[in-house]
Amino acid sequence: MQPLCKQPLSDPGMDSTPAIAFNDKLVLAPLAGLSDRPFRRLCRAFGADFAVSEMISAKGLVYGDRKSRILLAPGPSDKPHWVQLFGSDPEIIRAAAEIALANGANLVDLNMGCPVRKVVKTGAGAALLKDPARAGAIMRALARAPAIPFTVKIRTGWDRSRPVLELFIALAANFGARALTCHPRTATQMFSGRADWLRLLKAARRAPLPIIGSGDLREPDEAVKALQQPGMAAVMLGRGTLGRPWLFRECRALLEGGPGWRPEPGLKLETILKHGKWLRAEYGEKTGLLLYRKHLAWYVRGMPGAAAFRSRLFAIRSFAELNQSLAGVFQG
Numbered sequence: 001m002q003p004l005c006k007q008p009l010s011d012p013g014m015d016s017t018p019a020i021a022f023n024d025k026l027v028l029a030p031l032a033g034l035s036d037r038p039f040r041r042l043c044r045a046f047g048a049d050f051a052v053s054e055m056i057s058a059k060g061l062v063y064g065d066r067k068s069r070i071l072l073a074p075g076p077s078d079k080p081h082w083v084q085l086f087g088s089d090p091e092i093i094r095a096a097a098e099i100a101l102a103n104g105a106n107l108v109d110l111n112m113g114c115p116v117r118k119v120v121k122t123g124a125g126a127a128l129l130k131d132p133a134r135a136g137a138i139m140r141a142l143a144r145a146p147a148i149p150f151t152v153k154i155r156t157g158w159d160r161s162r163p164v165l166e167l168f169i170a171l172a173a174n175f176g177a178r179a180l181t182c183h184p185r186t187a188t189q190m191f192s193g194r195a196d197w198l199r200l201l202k203a204a205r206r207a208p209l210p211i212i213g214s215g216d217l218r219e220p221d222e223a224v225k226a227l228q229q230p231g232m233a234a235v236m237l238g239r240g241t242l243g244r245p246w247l248f249r250e251c252r253a254l255l256e257g258g259p260g261w262r263p264e265p266g267l268k269l270e271t272i273l274k275h276g277k278w279l280r281a282e283y284g285e286k287t288g289l290l291l292y293r294k295h296l297a298w299y300v301r302g303m304p305g306a307a308a309f310r311s312r313l314f315a316i317r318s319f320a321e322l323n324q325s326l327a328g329v330f331q332g
């Protein structure tokens with residue numbers, strides 16, 4: 001991990017970020033606890049154009065919290081390194097974004113959509129959908145010279161009575177955000193119902209900045225169809241990639257108009273073992289194993305023998321034993 005440093009700011013330094021084009025892009029969504037360095041690397045290897053970090057506390061970065069610092073460090077595939085911050089104080093977010101840029105980030109995403117209580121009660125995440133003035137002040141703080149390249153991620157509103165999609169698109173465009181991602185559910189909906197793609201596409205067609213869509217894109221045809229809609233610059237894939245990081249290659253094959261692509265069982269097994277190896281290298285045996293088990297439960301979903309494997313999973317105490325048992329599932 002790189003040491004955390006805060007370099008003095010200068011205009012040319014800030015502007016050295018390469019321009020990032022969003023057109024026709026497949027992006028790994030930020031997933032707290034999941035879109036870590038090993039998983040981002042795996043998804044990039046299967047053709048994700050970008051992969052956003054887990055959300056990182058702006059306050060944590062500014063006050064030197066070790067966990068936040070570890071989350072911030074770029075991995076080998078993080079080019080560009082797109083880091084998501086959450087917070088509610090414009091100056092703390094500005095300071096955190098400066099720290100992020102000085103430590104390898106190329107682009108900062110502002111989390112204005114997380115509906116989780118722990119985040120919302122601090123005025124961050126989706127709470128900002130109820131406070132557009134504060135959301136605007138945060139964007140203004142990043143936009144002031146030397147400007148920090150940023151994107152915004154929202155839901156359509158706090159609840160159905162307070163839609164803010166168009167308002168936030170206008171705010172983001174006004175403050176020079178490079179793109180806005182929307183998961184078209186309200187915050188109070190959490191993950192229930194369906195993502196309202198009609199609503200998102202209607203707003204995207206008229207938007208003055210690139211719009212990225214996120215929500216319920218589980219299959220390659222769903223992702224490609226969304227990407228081909230007018231005004232949709234890119235799509236983010238979240239839950240669909242769990243146990244299926246090769247979803248990006250499946251989407252890419254469809255986008256290129258070929259016959260489609262499905263991974264062979266051998267490639268799946270090789271990928272899963274590689275994921276385990278990277279988790280162990282990143283977190284060590286104990287934490288690595290905990291995380292590996294979580295991913296394995298997704299990897300074997302739908303396979304014959306999966307239920308028996310899953311019931312054994314939590315009793316297994318080493319990578320070697322786990323991998324052996326996993327190979328058994330693949331050999332049928």
Ligand SMILES: Cc1cc2nc3c(=O)[nH]c(=O)nc-3n(C[C@H](O)[C@H](O)[C@H](O)COP(=O)(O)O)c2cc1C
Pocket residue numbers: 029030031032033034054055084111113114153183214215216217236237238239240
């Ligand atoms: C486990 C989990 C963690 C998430 N963490 C974040 C996060 O840290 N930041 C964020 O903006 N969205 C987060 N999201 C929302 C996703 O980025 C995405 O917008 C949402 O899940 C809809 O896409 P999907 O249907 O493809 O999963 C999370 C979602 C899940 C399921």
